[in-house]
Structures are given as structure tokens and as C-alpha cells.
Amino acid sequence: MGNRHISRDVKIAAINLYDQGHLTLKQILDCVGFSQRTFYRVLKLWRTTGDVIRAKRRCTGRYRLLHYDDVDYLIRLVQHQPDWFLDELLGLLKHNRFISVHYTTIHRELERAGMSTKNLTVIAIERNEPSISHGLYP
Structure with a gap:
């Protein structure tokens, strides 16, 4: 039948109908509309965890x-020296923090x-403004 959502209440x-023996498994499956394999998967989950829905992983x-x-x-x-290249930052990270990435x-991570790059350009320009105002550039 494909993947479809089966509500927690139906499961x-x-x-409960199966455990109490009110109906046969075939009658229960006809009523709820899912396969025997799905039923046994839900039953196993119920007996191992106490819930019919798998707990979602916190972090994926x-x-x-x-x-x-x-x-x-x-x-x-980067704020101290905005014109460093990524490979220079890589070397500093490797030698000073002992991390190889x-x-x-x-x-x-910087993004x-x-x-x-726009922020870095602004930082670099702000750092060079005093030298421009002193006439160091032609």
C-alpha cells in the first residue's frame, strides 16, 4: 500500500483488541487497514518501548x-587580519588548536x-581607512 501515516490511536x-482477544488478527487488520507486517512491527515496538511511535532522534x-x-x-x-586566506586560517587552526579540517x-563555519566576503571586505576597508586618509595611496 505504500508509506502512509497511521495515527497513534489506531495503532x-x-x-488492545489483539491483546484482549476480542477479535482475530485478520478481523483487526481488516478494520484498521494495515498489513500484518506493519501490525507486528508496531506490536514489537509497543512491547520493547511502551509506545507505538519510534522516538525521533534529537540530532540528525x-x-x-x-x-x-x-x-x-x-x-x-579574521577580525584581526581580514585578508588571510582560508589555507592560512587552516594552518593556524592546525598549529594552534590541533584541529585538522x-x-x-x-x-x-564562517558563513x-x-x-x-562582503563583511570581510568592509572590515578590511575599515582597517585601511586611516592609511588612505594620510595619503599613502596615490
């Missing part, structure tokens, strides 16, 4: 390689932290 009702996906302190360190480095990971 519990089917298990891969674990982050850089923790909050590492990203904070990178942000401070790919430079795209550093780029992604997640709100740093963009």
Missing part, C-alpha cells in the same frame, strides 16, 4: 568538526557565523 486500538546529520570555541577563534583571527569546512 493502540489494534494492539553529521557531527560538527569545529566546536563553538574553535569557530570563535576563527572569527577573532578541510578549508571548505572553515569557509562554511554560518555570519561572516561573508
Whole structure:
């Protein structure tokens, strides 16, 4: 029949009817409208966990390689020296924090932290404004 949502109440009702022996399994499955395999899967879940719905995982996906302190360190480095390249940040992270990641990971984490190339350009321009006003550039 395919994947479809079966409400929690229907699953519990089917298990209660089965456990109390009011109806046969075939009659129960005809009433609730799901397969015998689904019924036994729900029954097993009920008996092992006490619920008919699997608990959702709190966190999905891969674990982050850089923790909050590492990203904070990178942000401070970029604010101090905004014209560093990602490979230079990679080297500093490897030597000072003992963390080896790919430079795209550093780029992604800086983007997640709100740093963009536009922000870095603004920081670099702000750092160079006094030298422009002193006539150091032709």
C-alpha cells in the first residue's frame, strides 16, 4: 500500500483488541487497514518501548568538526587580519588548536557565523581607512 501515516490511536486500538482477544488478527487488520507486517512491527515496538511511535532522534546529520570555541577563534583571527586566506586560517587552526579540517569546512563555519566576503571586505576597508586618509595611496 505504500508509506502512509497511521495515527497513534489506531495503532493502540489494534494492539488492545489483539491483546484482549476480542477479535482475530485478520478481523483487526481488516478494520484498521494495515498489513500484518506493519501490525507486528508496531506490536514489537509497543512491547520493547511502551509506545507505538519510534522516538525521533534529537540530532540528525553529521557531527560538527569545529566546536563553538574553535569557530570563535576563527572569527577573532579574521577580525584581526581580514585578508588571510582560508589555507592560512587552516594552518593556524592546525598549529594552534590541533584541529585538522578541510578549508571548505572553515569557509562554511564562517558563513554560518555570519561572516561573508562582503563583511570581510568592509572590515578590511575599515582597517585601511586611516592609511588612505594620510595619503599613502596615490
